[in-house]
Amino acid sequence: MRPLQAEIKAALKVSQTIQPEEELDRSIHLLTDYLTRFSFLKTLVLGISGGQDSTLAGWICQKAIEKMRTTTGDDEYRFIAVKLPYGEQADAQDVEDALNFMHPDQIVTVNIKPATDALVQTLANDGQLISDFNKGNIKARERMVAQYAIAGEHQGVVVGTDHAAEAVTGFYTKFGDGAADIMPLWRLTKRQGRQLLQTLNCPKHLYEKTPTADLEDLKPGYADEEALGVSYEAIDDYLEGYEVSDETAEVIESLYQKSAHKRQLPINLYDNWWQ
Ligand SMILES: Nc1ncnc2c1ncn2[C@@H]1O[C@H](COP(=O)(O)OP(=O)(O)OC[C@H]2O[C@@H]([n+]3cccc(C(=O)O)c3)[C@H](O)[C@@H]2O)[C@@H](O)[C@H]1O
Numbered sequence: 001m002r003p004l005q006a007e008i009k010a011a012l013k014v015s016q017t018i019q020p021e022e023e024l025d026r027s028i029h030l031l032t033d034y035l036t037r038f039s040f041l042k043t044l045v046l047g048i049s050g051g052q053d054s055t056l057a058g059w060i061c062q063k064a065i066e067k068m069r070t071t072t073g074d075d076e077y078r079f080i081a082v083k084l085p086y087g088e089q090a091d092a093q094d095v096e097d098a099l100n101f102m103h104p105d106q107i108v109t110v111n112i113k114p115a116t117d118a119l120v121q122t123l124a125n126d127g128q129l130i131s132d133f134n135k136g137n138i139k140a141r142e143r144m145v146a147q148y149a150i151a152g153e154h155q156g157v158v159v160g161t162d163h164a165a166e167a168v169t170g171f172y173t174k175f176g177d178g179a180a181d182i183m184p185l186w187r188l189t190k191r192q193g194r195q196l197l198q199t200l201n202c203p204k205h206l207y208e209k210t211p212t213a214d215l216e217d218l219k220p221g222y223a224d225e226e227a228l229g230v231s232y233e234a235i236d237d238y239l240e241g242y243e244v245s246d247e248t249a250e251v252i253e254s255l256y257q258k259s260a261h262k263r264q265l266p267i268n269l270y271d272n273w274w275q
């Protein structure tokens with residue numbers, strides 16, 4: 001293994017092999033332990049996109065909440081799944097399929113198009129034009145705003161879907177989908193997440209579909225792997241400690257180094273990780 005590869009694998013707590021049932025239990029326990037420790041918290045809030053990561057995290061949330069209800073006898077515990085389309089969502093049926101798979105206690109729908117477009121227009125009115133790429137990041141942040149608003153009203157926490165293959169590349173919007181209170185998938189590679197869904201007999205099309213952030217108007221359904229310039233298979237190989245070509249390793253390591261600021265709290269006078 002390359003020295004930096006070993007360092008990253010250790011920092012992101014990636015295991016080369018996993019027992020899917022055990023990992024499901026670990027993720028559920030993280031949520032139930034946290035809710036037990038902070039007993040005024042009653043709700044988990046998570047956006048459901050119809051993609052692999054939120055399908056898995058949503059199933060885990062619902063399971064954790066059901067456990068909380070059983071162990072405490074308190075029916076106030078709830079999982080709120082949030083549909084957050086930007087206007088019409090092309091893969092809207094996948095969202096429904098994901099919801100049918102996890103059976104959330106409650107579903108809330110928030111169309112983020114009016115808020116997103118209003119902000120872009122307001123900026124434009126003052127001469128600040130926003131590129132399609134940066135508008136995509138505004139969409140991710142509007143989703144964050146909606147989820148925190150819901151969590152605030154329901155003694156809730158926002159659940160994030162960040163996992164090792166996104167954390168290593170920094171492939172998320174800072175303070176957008178990267179902003180969450182608790183991350184049950186953190187440590188898992190993309191293929192390990194898929195393995196967990198297979199174990200749960202999740203409908204195949206939800207984990208076999210091409211991963212996409214789907215943020216840009218001009219590139220609908222733009223594949224993450226195209227944007228990143230490296231495949232998830234290669235990223236997972238790297239993270240799990242397998243040999244990859246020098247070229248692949250260099251792409252991943254460059255993304256890792258450039259995105260270091262996303263894996264830290266905002267920089268203050270006492271930080272020296274960046275020096
Ligand atoms: N060195 C540095 N030290 C401290 N802060 C630094 C910095 N460099 C940039 N920044 C800050 O970070 C900002 C750039 O970061 P950010 O706003 O995140 O934007 P950025 O990383 O440029 O773009 C986000 C990327 O993540 C992808 N994404 C987003 C959301 C979801 C998913 C998905 O897979 O579902 C993927 C998206 O397609 C895009 O390629 C800068 O505007 C600046 O404020």
Ligand SMILES: Nc1ncnc2c1ncn2[C@@H]1O[C@H](COP(=O)(O)OP(=O)(O)OP(=O)(O)O)[C@@H](O)[C@H]1O
Binds near residue numbers: 047085089213
């Ligand atoms: N249209 C959407 N509706 C609701 N939530 C969304 C939407 N788009 C993104 N999100 C939220 O942002 C998170 C990050 O998106 P990301 O694309 O990384 O995950 P995913 O869509 O669940 O899986 P995949 O990476 O395989 O597409 C999602 O897990 C989800 O919580």
Ligand SMILES: [Mg+2]
Binds near residue numbers: 049052213214
């Ligand atoms: Mg997606």
